[in-house]
Amino acid sequence: MRGNGTVPQVLRVGFWLAAALSSSGLVVAADHPAFGPVKDLFAAMSKHDGEAMQDTSTANFQLLEDGEIWTMQKLVTAVQPKGKPYQRNNFFKQIRARQDGDMAWVSYWNKAEIQRAAETRTIVWLESAVMVNVNGRWKIQMLHSTRVEPDKQPDDVEWERFDAGK
Numbered sequence: 001m002r003g004n005g006t007v008p009q010v011l012r013v014g015f016w017l018a019a020a021l022s023s024s025g026l027v028v029a030a031d032h033p034a035f036g037p038v039k040d041l042f043a044a045m046s047k048h049d050g051e052a053m054q055d056t057s058t059a060n061f062q063l064l065e066d067g068e069i070w071t072m073q074k075l076v077t078a079v080q081p082k083g084k085p086y087q088r089n090n091f092f093k094q095i096r097a098r099q100d101g102d103m104a105w106v107s108y109w110n111k112a113e114i115q116r117a118a119e120t121r122t123i124v125w126l127e128s129a130v131m132v133n134v135n136g137r138w139k140i141q142m143l144h145s146t147r148v149e150p151d152k153q154p155d156d157v158e159w160e161r162f163d164a165g166k
Helices: 006-023 033-046 050-055 072-078
Strands: 057-065 068-070 087-100 103-116 119-134 137-148 160-162
Touching: 033 050, 033 087, 033 103, 033 119, 033 137, 033 160, 050 057, 050 072, 057 072, 068 072
Parallel strands: 057 137
Antiparallel strands: 057 068, 087 103, 087 160, 103 119, 119 137
């Protein structure tokens, strides 16, 4: 290349920076593959499908939900309509992911729009999940969920709707 060498040097620095970030296991821009079971869990919740919910997690799954410790069975029970049908639309925005071998964690924003009859309620959570790779498939081992009050919800999150039908 011709010139003063600045462009090739910038390209080399960019290449090494990208290589260093990818080798560290840190993912920021796109969804990490380990985030898939989290989305699948919420899709199953939208369908009230307890079996599909359980299929996304390990046998010793634990949910830390606003200061309470839940099992998968408690979560399955909590999302059942109980005679009042509802529709749930899920929105996510991954914040960060990190993988170390067969273990990964993801932090993300979670928003649900829940419609019952003529009323729509929006709830936002800040969450993190720990996944383990079991026989080549990512499974959720632990979720930590904190509800975010409307006055503390961030304005700059670009929500990505996740279709429960996918």
